[in-house]
Amino acid sequence: MADFAPGARVRVKAMMPPGHVRTPGYLRGRVGEVERVLGPFPNPEQLAYRRKGDPLDLYRVRFPLGDLWDRDDADTLEAEIYAHWLEPA
Amino acid sequence: MPHDHHDHLSPSGHPYRPDQDGPLTYWQAMEIAIRELMVEKGIVTAAQVREQIDAMDARSPAQGAAFVARFWTDPAFRDLALRDGSNACAEMGFEVGPMRLIALENTSRLHNVVVCTLCSCYPRNLLGLPPDWYKSRAYRSRTVREPRKVLAEFGTILPEGVELRVHDSTADMRYIVVPRRPDGTDGWQPDRLAKLVTRDSMIGVAEALPATEAPA
Structure with a gap:
């Protein structure tokens, strides 16, 4: 069961762990809305070090482009974010 | 010669790639x-x-173009492609690849463009090898920050009122943009339509070719 349903508001955790991560820096700390739930997929942060990847839900999250760059902008951006990077907003 | 004073450019106006004489990395x-x-x-x-x-x-963008042409002409296939792009690929007999495919449909209100800021993820099974610019830091960093300017540099000026949606291909999905079907193509068969579907239109930096520019 996924933690977040489509439409849920989520914040990308503003953490800076070392090593291989697939969460772009420009999205950390930003709030978006779940567009769809995908997965589970093996955690790439473990796969990168040849460990077995724990299964994780993957979310497509939609962000207002203006919120990302602190300006008025009605365009949008979507990215795939793994479950452990998201918290309720 | 148009480029007499620019001998670092080839006759076609492109810079020569420098020889790779350095030591191996x-x-x-x-x-x-x-x-x-x-x-x-x-x-x-x-x-x-x-x-x-x-x-x-x-590999070439031919399979991607065939995918788009069928999307335009076969409503059941369109539904399948929007629901499960990988299954739609399999239905066409195309290699699905290890990654899952999401089809992004352009409409009169919405234009999609794809980028991979982290590396250069690209649906190679459908589009072949990515163009060099897709892998450049300039495209990868600017497309999430000033996408309308990037599109304009490709000659794609989006009107106000059309939402631009950038898709950052950060993980396990791969994306194909389905451009809008060009006007004046009613009744065209998929093979003929596919000739209007360019690689760039499936990345989202351009529209499909107009019907009048169909290659022979």
């Missing part, structure tokens, strides 16, 4: 060492390596 040396070891141990043959390179180079 760590990873280049590693690739050669592992490849030669695998050939020596009989795990692969040199011919198999060459054939694989050939197969990679031979």
